[in-house]
Amino acid sequence: MSQTTQPAGAPRAAAPDVNDAGFQQKLADLEDLLRSYGSIAIACSGGVDSSFLAAVCDRCMPDRTVLVHVRSAMVPAVERRGFEDLRGRLSLPAIEIEEDAFDDPQVTKNSPHRCYFCKFTEFGGVIDVARERGIETVIDGSHSEDEGDYRPGLKATAELGVRSPLREAGWTKAEERAWLEAWGMPAAKQASSACLASRIPYGEKITREKVELVARCESYLEELGFSVVRVRLSNFRAAIEVGPDERARLFDVDLLDRIDAAFRELGCKDVLVRARGYSQGSMNSALSAETIAASTLT
Secondary structure, eight states: OOOOOOOTTOOOOOOOOTTOHHHHHHHHHHHHHHHHTOSEEEEOOSSHHHHHHHHHHHHHOGGGEEEEEEEOTTSOHHHHHHHHHHHHHSSSOEEEEEOOGGGOHHHHTTOTTHHHHHHHHHHHHHHHHHHHTTOOEEEOOOOGGGGGSOOTHHHHHHHHTOBOHHHHTTOOHHHHHHHHHHTTOGGGGOOOOOOGGGGSOTTSOOOHHHHHHHHHHHHHHHHTTOSSEEEEEETTEEEEEEOGGGHHHHOOHHHHHHHHHHHHHHTOSEEEEOTTOOOTTTTGGGOOHHHHHHSOOO
């Protein structure tokens, strides 16, 4: 659910070629891995990664796959729209469940291990659905690039026995997008996203009011045509990040005035712009190893 961005001016890597025999074999190997799991419940956020897994399973094992989407106020709108598109586009049965992370004080106190507790609750619900239906394996969309960032949620999924086929098989998001585009799936162009709680700095309590404010502000920017959007919120002061290649458009005085007025009307006390734009893991970069170690899982 995260996006890796390149430094400004860096050359773009060539897109993977779906006509390449080696790349086609990599897809065939992934299909074999998925079939080896038996029956599958995909924890389907509606983001790029779970959309790719859903598309692959729809092609190779549609009779043994179900999509399970967790509805939560912390799920970005782009992912909810992605799930709705999948449900209408694929033949796979789709189930929605409700999980309210605001009921868990381990989540709302927002320690550096917040994601661990949130994922434990979220995937616990998906596992319950799978067990009720006799499904053998729950999988998620974690991929190989997720190992380069601080992600306590991976510990939770590992403890729960959730499989991560894209990590196991060494898939990158660029490779996923290449096949999604070849199959005509809108998710190929979908901006990567993350849980809305990740917009609030560690140590500041998460509330429904703050998360809903972030959602409204990000939706406003998306309506203006920005594709990669993050609104970081600290004590109701918003800091806007857009994709590095979208900054020139954002840094327009008249547009900034409109955004400032809209955000203040929505409930922000102040509105800032991050000059470098969005970069993966920016909230985690402020954490020291000592801070992470001191924040226990008890």
